[in-house]
Amino acid sequence: MKHAPVFVLLAGLALATLVHAAAADHIRATHAWIRVLPGALPAGAYVTLENNGDRPVALTGASSKAYAQVMLHHSSTAGGVSRMTMVDSLNVPAHGKAELAPAGYHLMLMQPATSVKPGTTVHLLLKFSDGSTLPTDFIARPANALDDGTAPDDGTAPEDSTGHVDHRLR
């Protein structure tokens, strides 16, 4: 019986390690925002992911109470035609970063539970290939927004609007 406290301590450490691994504290999410479209149209979610770890990790998806379904998409333009394709994951290199941004990778938020108003915050749980998750607050922005609104310019520079993907044209 006198080994019991040691066992409890080790079990506690093992549990702490598991909890530690489950929270993606090697990943930092910044500039998280959502472009809200009218009604029940799908919204694009954008974020910059920085991996401070020694191994590459991939974003595999996300979930949110605010939307029935979340998918990872990539937008591209060929011959003046914009299209979106579903992708399984987006790699974030070790000590590197990956950007989800308009006209590129985005999380497609489908079927909002209630209408999401610009200016409100939407909670998403980002999911990674190593099993870790990262709760992230996304700021809802209007349909004509091109970034999270924190840039020195207001994010509506005309040159940024090329390649703008309209999710209504799917």
Ligand SMILES: [Cu+2]
């Ligand atoms: Cu999409």
